[in-house]
Amino acid sequence: MRSGTANRPSAPAREPPGHRYRHPVVGELTLHYESFRLPDAPDQSLICQSAAPGSPDEEALxxxxxxxSTAAPGRLERVNPQLR
Known part of the structure; x- marks a missing residue:
């Protein structure tokens, strides 16, 4: 056993930072976010937001x-029909 490591208390797990939103239909949501720097574009980031698994926020999302995914399935139209 190494000295100094056995008696050291472990740090509590940190929750990712979050934002609170108020949606007119589902009410308040707390979404956690993570930001990832893009290696080839240091001035840009990819930001991912998610709800805690099993939470009311996840249910609302x-x-x-x-x-x-079900809103007006027959109403999808191409803006320019010449584009494929």
Whole structure:
């Protein structure tokens, strides 16, 4: 056993930073975010937001996502039909 490491308390796990949102239908949401720097574009970042698994926030996001995936399936139109 190494000296000094066995008695050291472990640091508590940190939650990722979060933002609170108020949606007109599902109410308040807290979404955690992570920011990733892009190696080939240091002035740009990829930001990912997510809800805690099993939380009411996740349930609200799933509800909103279900509306998005089923909203007016027959109404998708191409802006320019010449583009394929």
């Amino acid at each position: 799933r509800l909103l996502a279900s509306w998005s």
